[in-house]
Amino acid sequence: MFNKLATFLTLACTLSAVLPAPIQRREVPQEHSHEQFLTAVRTSLNLNNPDGIVDPVFALLGNAAAQQGLGRIADPDCLQLATADRAFTNAKAAGDVAGQVAALIYRALERNTGAVGQASVACTSIQAVNPEIAALQQHQVIFSRVLLET
Template identity: 75%
Template sequence: MFSYKTVLIALFFPGAFAAPVHRAHIRREHSHEQFLTTVRTSLNVNNPDQIQDPVFGLLGNAAASAGQGKITDTNCLQQATADQAFTNAKAAGDVNGMVAALIYRALERNTGAVGQASVACTSITPVNPEIAAISQHQDAASNGAAGINKAIELALAQQIASLGDDPQLALKSGTFAPGQIGDPTAKGNSCDDANDATGCIFTQNLLTPAATANEITAAVAGISANSSTGSEFT
């Protein structure tokens, strides 16, 4: 059985296993590490689908399938992870956990090339409508990404506001500046550092949201919060 430690070994030392993970793939699954960490804590409270770790949901399908547990559609692993983490956090009254699950759901997944979009989940309907309202960011260099990613951030802001937290946190789900199509390294402007507890996209000042603070404010106008207790994220 694969573990979180196993997948890290496979990713960083591809020669250690018979089926190597190719380095010429975009790597950014740890770019927003603070949210990944919180989702892991929530997911581990109750994990009936035996998802190995939230990091798998942000990998490309070939690597993600090793940790999907009972989830039958790898394209839906990120959504399923977020949905279960949200369910667990909601049951505990944990706004921090719910917000993290929402932001995690909106994060961009790894793909094989700059400008390559990830596939949407269509086979599984989330239990939580808050999760259903959000999809993952797309590579900023992919077709229509600017509009797609802005809509995701605005929808995320609305869900965060309904929980009583700061809707501007939705901007933290943003991805990187567009890379160069055809980049042979497939790295683009991304970063990936599992040892950066905050997330290298923040500490390296690489976050490039598609929406603005003013657009977030306008999008949440009139939304009534279900809670008056915000999360711990800043």
């Protein structure tokens, strides 16, 4: 009896390690890899959000999806800047240094674009109130030809 149970348990453990995980529907997975910053920015943003920005995650999406989260911001290319700037302002007013840091990191996060290797369009229609935010722009992962050819 013990040998059969041990064999069964060994087989079950082996199969669970080898079989792939079940497929699950996921939405904007890469944006949610930054969940700690999204959460902190959302908290700061919600303290005072006169522009009605829907949620910080929209600013990390491509412009078509970002349209759904603009609030009163007219330019989707500027949504990330506006969100980070407002969150930084609110965190600064609240004396929340961690919130300020999260807003700075959020501002530097890469946005989705229409094609692999395509840089996001820089925001030119608005200016950040906070010089700390104005000094940053989103990080871009640009694949060089060498990387693509290898």
